Amino acid sequence: MATITAAVPRRRLLSRTRTPSSERKMPWRRQLVLQVLCLFVAFTVLFPVLWIVSLAVDPRGLTRPDGLNLIPPGATLKAFQEVLVQPTSNPISFLELAFNSFKLAIGTAIFSVMIGVFAAYAFSRLQFRGRQLLMLAILAVLMLPAAATLAPLFVQLNAINIGGFNLRQSLVGVGLAIISGLLPFAIWNLKGYLDTIPKELEEAAAVDGANRNQTFIRIILPLAVPALAVTAFLGFVAGWTEFFFTTIFLPAGSKETTLAVALNMLVGQFATTTPWSKFSAFAIMFALPVSVVYLLLQKYIVSGLAVGGVKG
């Protein structure tokens, strides 16, 4: 940026200093330069999205594109249809995959937020012995990538067999592995939000004779609904696109396999024969639901940014 402003002739800057800054008009030549710059950035941001959309709607069923046609002639939604029926060589439809991903995502997100909010309240508002130590424990876990607990979780969940049911090879096992990282995240994220709720509200409630539990349920929880929603959503996205544990835990050809695993089969090292239109249609349908919700919740998510992200 510095280079951009520096490129503006010095004389113009001097003349600008004379006009009061309340007058917000930009010289047209400067406006033009900045607009070109903005358009260039917009192009780089949009390009990958346009590329994937153009691949997905290409009617010719090409395995590979024959050129950079951002709007291919005679666009069609055939690839989407194919993906809906059977995206990979496994006999499983897109909706079945999506349902598995959904179960994993909603289960882990709701569980983590429901349990996490109680702990978050304790950390945010209550004074108790061992508070520092327990918070440090949570922070230390937050810092770890999912990779750092992969080996023990694999071995331990694998050791739990109930009849013919192996916990590691099931979606429940994957869910537990996700919660292992998601719960500390939820606690920390919610604590960050609860810290911003004014203490006066609780003091007023206490004067009215409410005890801790009543204050929490009637005052704090209703105020925390947006934070609960955002935290649950971030957890949902993490579960919806979870790849790390799912690929390692679930056996090949599992009926519980998810969208993320299927995407890897479309793009991974064995996927040289997958038509790119199919991959693109799959990627779009995979991303669209969470991207749209993200867009709607964006304002709330971004305001809680400094707090942290879900590990991947």
Added chain:
Amino acid sequence: MTAAASVPRMPSGRRRILGRDTRTAYLYLVPAFLVMAAITFYPLLFQTWMSFTDFQIGNLRNPATAPWVGLSNYQKILESRLGIPNFDFIRMIAFNLFWALSNVILHVVIGVGIAVLLNSPGLKFKKFYRALFILPVIIPPLIVATVWRNMFDTSNGAVNLGLQAVGGLFKIPAEAFNIDWLRQVQEPIAFLPLPLAYFALLAANTWLGWPLNSVVATGALQSIPHELYEAAEMDGASSWQKFRTVTIPFLRPAMVPYAIYGFVITFNLFYLSYFMSGGGPNGQTELLVTQAYKLVDEQRLYGVAAAFSIFIFFILLVITIFANRAAKATASFDA
């Protein structure tokens, strides 16, 4: 809220309140810590034990049978003697640190640059640009990684096709742009030990990473009182001087914590390396997290993987402590 009929007794002593708080607090903490004890803390302890054993696939049925090998796993990792081709632990750490650092610097510089650009008074369509530039943030990273992998394809990828189209304008033959971005072994810059795949990953992650930095910077920029710029103008400050003496001091407290957070996220970024380059060529873009994944998924050396994760833990611990020091140091600087 039901109004109490009588004013509650004033607390007779501080200790009583604290005591009651402690009991309530533990009650609130019990569910979360029971769950975490079972699936977070116990696995971490178990992992420490595993790291001292030669835990292999044969021990899965009965973990207690894994033979104790002391520090041998740690030693093998440090000496890069795991029997994995191209495994070089020290080089991997160095690359991983460089990868995170170079990304964060780019993200912050571009993010701040574009935030300042969009903050210019009188610029048209600001709102439109701000809304559009959030696009990379809202797409799940897993999908971003696979899309960029596709775009960097050698013969049909969008990047090479685009370069061919632009090159055509300058009469450069299309064959010049059959670049094998993700697998080319020869390093593009002779004196830098970085493969082409690193630059491809860097491009993809820059696309992914700068917009959030821009959002954070925009928030900080909008909190700068306008009078400060006017005062600087009266003193005859140039644009660059205003940026350096007014903008940067206001940006720093917002950007430094976010940059540290970005560093840790990028350091542990699994998707791009795994999906785009697969750690190649010759393991040169392998990160600690992708290697940890492969130790379990491909090599099935669970004991080694456990020791490897302990190394990751300590490396991140050092980074966190160091980053906190750096954050405090920069915060006290002319604050």
